[in-house]
Amino acid sequence: MKSLLLLACIICFILKAFALIPPKFQWKTIDYAWEGNFKDTASEMGAYIPENNMPTGLARWKDKLFITVPRWKRGVPSSLNYVYLNGSQSEPLIPYPSWKAAFVTDDAEHPSSNASVISTFRVHVDRCERLWVADNGVADMSNEVRQISEPAVLIFDLNTDKLLRRYALGGDVLKDSSVLSSIVVDIAGKKCDDAYAYITDMGSNAIIVYSLKTDEAWRVENHYFHFDPHAGEYTVGGVNFYWSDGVSSAALSNPKSDGNRDLYLHPTSSTKQFKMSTKLLRKKDASKEDIFNGVEVVGDRGPYSQASACDFDQKHNVLFYTQLCKNAIGCWNTDKPFTPENALILMKDCNMLEFPNDVKVDQAGNLWILSDRQSRFLYDSMDFNQVNFRVLTAPVSDLVKGTPCEKFVSKSVQRP
Numbered sequence: 001m002k003s004l005l006l007l008a009c010i011i012c013f014i015l016k017a018f019a020l021i022p023p024k025f026q027w028k029t030i031d032y033a034w035e036g037n038f039k040d041t042a043s044e045m046g047a048y049i050p051e052n053n054m055p056t057g058l059a060r061w062k063d064k065l066f067i068t069v070p071r072w073k074r075g076v077p078s079s080l081n082y083v084y085l086n087g088s089q090s091e092p093l094i095p096y097p098s099w100k101a102a103f104v105t106d107d108a109e110h111p112s113s114n115a116s117v118i119s120t121f122r123v124h125v126d127r128c129e130r131l132w133v134a135d136n137g138v139a140d141m142s143n144e145v146r147q148i149s150e151p152a153v154l155i156f157d158l159n160t161d162k163l164l165r166r167y168a169l170g171g172d173v174l175k176d177s178s179v180l181s182s183i184v185v186d187i188a189g190k191k192c193d194d195a196y197a198y199i200t201d202m203g204s205n206a207i208i209v210y211s212l213k214t215d216e217a218w219r220v221e222n223h224y225f226h227f228d229p230h231a232g233e234y235t236v237g238g239v240n241f242y243w244s245d246g247v248s249s250a251a252l253s254n255p256k257s258d259g260n261r262d263l264y265l266h267p268t269s270s271t272k273q274f275k276m277s278t279k280l281l282r283k284k285d286a287s288k289e290d291i292f293n294g295v296e297v298v299g300d301r302g303p304y305s306q307a308s309a310c311d312f313d314q315k316h317n318v319l320f321y322t323q324l325c326k327n328a329i330g331c332w333n334t335d336k337p338f339t340p341e342n343a344l345i346l347m348k349d350c351n352m353l354e355f356p357n358d359v360k361v362d363q364a365g366n367l368w369i370l371s372d373r374q375s376r377f378l379y380d381s382m383d384f385n386q387v388n389f390r391v392l393t394a395p396v397s398d399l400v401k402g403t404p405c406e407k408f409v410s411k412s413v414q415r416p
């Protein structure tokens with residue numbers, strides 16, 4: 001019986017992985033949609049070093065797929081980019097909102113415009129057709145870190161590609177060790193301007209809240225935002241490494257009966273799932289005591305289940321998360337108890353999903369996954385004759401069908 005179950009599981013994994021193949025996009029190295037002979041100039045001046053470009057985040061809006069390339073190393077010409085969905089499998093990235101704004105050299109004194117994004121890991125598309133970006137403002141992150149501009153929240157109107165807001169995050173909310181890893185947006189009422197961004201700072205173990213309406217930001221700290229010393233070891237792509245990253249990703253549930261949502265969150269170096277109410281996050285003057293008691297442990301995913309990113313599917317109430325050490329994507333239907341049967345590996349593939357770095361659900365109900373071999377990129381070496389970066393996609397309803405992540409539907413109980 002056990003072996004039958006195992007076989008069924010293997011077949012199911014293969015089927016799930018198969019449903020994603022072929023990748024929507026895949027690249028050996030990241031190249032850009034250069035204008036004229038600018039590629040030669042950029043290469044000569046060291047502003048483009050192909051092997052130093054690794055994507056870490058994605059987000060889909062209509063016919064665009066945004067792809068971020070942080071400045072880990074020198075020679076990243078543009079950090080915020082997109083490709084059209086109808087493009088070829090290895091489509092070059094188009095800088096956003098324009099080459100002029102996005103192009104930055106590592107020794108730049110300042111950004112070329114207020115719409116310049118210097119270095120971002122992940123971005124968020126909200127239902128009001130805006131793109132939200134958490135910009136760290138740094139170049140050459142893994143070597144001689146240089147701050148080109150202040151860390152900031154940038155908001156773009158996706159229909160016009162115009163910058164709506166740039167809010168610089170200062171020393172009152174950030175620390176020297178801050179690393180802004182993700183951003184998720186909570187539109188509190190019906191109006192688009194009543195919005196809050198929750199920005200995870202995995203470097204200083206905090207969530208930075210930004211209110212669009214009042215144009216101010218505050219810092220929220222909690223012990224659960226710190227890494228778990230038992231979960232600091234990783235093996236991905238044959239590379240062993242140790243990380244002590246704190247809270248790095250968060251996703252929002254549907255509104256609850258009181259109008260607030262749950263923010264599902266986790267530190268990278270942790271196997272636990274946490275949640276807290278947006279009621280607390282939205283309140284700038286929430287007491288230390290309320291914040292201290294406001295984070296709840298939902299459950300534990302088990303050994304080697306560290307996740308870099310998560311997102312929430314509002315139709316099925318499913319939380320998706322990356323599973324770094326398992327080359328996998330996990331899911332949990334939040335209407336059900338967080339148990340090993342309900343918080344499961346949805347798909348797994350040691351080639352296609354080596355270092356699944358970001359996961360997103362778009363507004364049409366598709367799951368998007370970016371895998372990028374990050375452990376080789378940072379700590380070993382990449383073979384640029386192979387495909388290293390992949391984007392996979394499939395409708396959420398197809399993926400969760402027949403699994404415990406599918407929406408709970410009450411069936412009439414069959415009696416013998």
Ligand SMILES: *[C@@H]1O[C@H](CO)[C@@H](O)[C@H](O)[C@H]1NC(C)=O
Pocket residue numbers: 063084086087
């Ligand atoms: C792809 O989509 C873009 C934007 O919708 C459009 O401008 C372009 O012409 C399309 N390309 C092809 C080859 O269909």
Ligand SMILES: *[C@@H]1O[C@H](CO)[C@@H](O)[C@H](O)[C@H]1NC(C)=O
Pocket residue numbers: 113114
């Ligand atoms: C950039 O933003 C600052 C502060 O909001 C403003 O003073 C400045 O005029 C802006 N610069 C440009 C080029 O728009």
